[in-house]
Amino acid sequence: MTMIEKLKDFKIKRLLFNFLIFNLLILTSIYAIEPPANVVAKDNPNDGGGSILIQWRISPSDSILDGYRILRQQQGSTEISEVGFIGRGRISFTDEGTTDKMKYTYQVVAVKDTSEVASAWSNPATSKPQWFDTNRISVVVFTILFTFLIIYFIERAKKGTNLFVRKIPGLAAVDEAVGRATEMGKPILYVPGLTGISDVATIAAMNILGEVAKKIAQYDSRLIVPNTDPIVFTVAREVVKEAYIQAGRPDAFKPDSVYFVTDSQFAYAAAVDGIMTREQPATNFFMGYFYAEALILAETGASTGAVQIAGTDAVTQLPFFITSCDYTLLGEELYAASAYLSREPLLLGGLIGQDWGKAVIVVILVVLTVIGLLTNLQVLKLF
């Protein structure tokens, strides 16, 4: 290679080098991304430990980013691990994989294609479990208030204050319905709903069953209780047995009158329909929570000419019971039934306390709605 050729070669190489540098500068000026700032790590509040909340001020170039990588370093260790990646526009991340009492620091890396810019390391933070969830404070306050109202009225009831409870036609008709069955020599069917024992409606159904069974024992009628839940079945059997003992007729109790059928919804409906058409009960009780089978049961019952008393807190099924039954307990009337039937002052007191609780809620709702409307209504801005 001659001297001139070498010079030429060098010039070309320099030109090429300059061109590359120039391009790189232009590229970086277009795509320069800035890191997020003020990365703060702290224990994630209201949890059982094992997680740290990382927050940051959004990167000024957020709109062109792919997202953020979150890096973690345990204090005393040199190893850096990536704990997560989240999309642009986000300003916080919860690291769910921490060990309590260990110190961690975090770095948030802004990512755009292959380029990355990291923030400064955050303060060290540790995770720890909390003993109280502060988000739930309103629930606690209201429950305490409500409990006090109920206990207050129960105490008043104990002292003998006369407590008024309005007449509930469906419950007032229980005596007549049981009596009718006795006169006709036909059985009484009691369907305790389709939910398990943990449902309040089922418990209410059990309470009513106890009172109804007592009356049946006194009148010496026959009772049929088919069940769809095995646990409810065992409870129902105990309730009926106990009711017969209390009525002084333990000999009249037939264990066979309370039994389990199936936990399949419509197979149960078919079985109960079968009982209604074969045994022709004089009275049908449908108490508890029901689903779509409500109308199937109630219409079949109506076609056999039985007196029907229903009670449910399943709002969607109420219209069906109202059309096909003689009496229907609406919603919470079902829960009030055992107080109404037993006339136990303690239970009546509880009922009135519950109404006061409801009044408190209504007042709070009205006040908050008015405040909400006053602060948000566009029309008011005209004044």
Added chain:
Amino acid sequence: MKVRLPLLLVLITGIFGALPFLIPHHVIQTADNEFRNSVLVIIGAFSLVLGVGSIIRHHMDKVRRKREHWGYSWVLLISLLITSIIGLFGGIDGNGSLPTHIGNFHFDIQTIFIRMEVPLGATMFSILAFFMSSAAYRSFKARSFEATLLLLTAFIVMFGSVPLSAYLIPKLPHFAEWILTVPSTAAKRGMGFGIALGGLATSLKIILGIERGWLGGTK
């Protein structure tokens, strides 16, 4: 003792059941999880045994005393036995130790389920449509102003929930949807408050041992 012990158990488990909602600490959460995962599953399994025991006893009794319609009890008992055997030993899709087909005739548990249980259940559910039509015909009369209003609303919702309405009156399905999401929901919320509070009060009364009807009596 017979009353006190259950009441004490209810008090303890009732309060313990509410704690995990308020205390996020893992000590409580783990205990609660263990309770649910182990204890409740065991109770659930045993209750199934009780249930099956009850239905077998009920029908055996019927057969033994030759009560009315006792022949059907045989149908139930035999079906129960056969299905259990196929279910226990036939495996899903017939890959268990028990042969579940004779030539092209399959009787594995999945086939029994899809070919018998599904159509039988669907038949029962479809009866609802018949009962609804007769109940609607019988009771939907414009007897008063309120009843007329109810009737009109029902018409809008019923017609709005068939695809045809979107072609004839394009706005109608949206109006029907609005009826469901606004006025109907408002009424439901009102009832919902009552029911939730009634539920809370009943739970409290049970936990505190005031309501004892479910134990068989109030005394």
Added chain:
Amino acid sequence: MSIWEKLTKIDRRYIYLMLLLVVMIPIIVPFKLHPKPMPPVENLFNAIDAIPPEKALVISVDYSPDTEPELHPMTYALLRHAFARHKKVGILCISLLGLGLAQDALSTVTNEFNSVATTHADSIINGRDYVFWGWQTMPLVPILGMGENIAKVFPVDYYGNKTDTLPMMKKIKNYNNVALLVSIAGGESPFWYITYAQTSFGVRIGVGSTAVMATDFYPYINSGQVTGMMSGMKGGAEYEELVLTKLGIKGRRKATEAMSSQTAAHLWIMLTIVLGNIGYFALRRRKK
């Protein structure tokens, strides 16, 4: 008996017979009706479309055979949508009787996809693309337990595989990795998911409900606790319509097929109400 009186006292058996006819005739001689998707259905579709690859869609098959005709098409449509978009799917049952139905839907829809798939990546594979966790006793056990650890609630899946060894489960640990949970039910299990999974763990909930139960869930759409909902057969048909028009997935659309019968039945019930009222008013006028 005058004609007006007769109108108020039609024997219920004639009403049943007519209903049977108006339901059956459109099945034998079908006329196609394409439902227009309503906002709750569209919201559900969009929520599933937006599920990121690291999260899963969970379908809770909570119905029993009784409501199969009304609700099963929803499960089909959801699975077709999720598999077409290669979303991870976890399936569980709250009702024991849901097991057979979930298994039926899974085997049918995976066969649809796998019969046309050409590569391994295109196929829908158990353990990689979906996991069928099965059933666990007592509804609250899985609903709350999945917030902690799914593999602990379901140690083995429906087919007997150890759940935590499945590839998909490496990333799907608990509700934190669940983008949306759709509960399809004829009962109140969506309500349990709203109360326990949504409130305690913040999972987004979708609902597929029978028409007769659907009004129970509207309050939760308003409050934002339910992301989207399919109500009744029409809701299922609307979802099928979205799957067909937006994804071009064909396959039998049972809910759409039933729309003609449903329309005819609704019109018949409305007609009986009108007839009853005509008779009622004519009689009342005469009495005056």
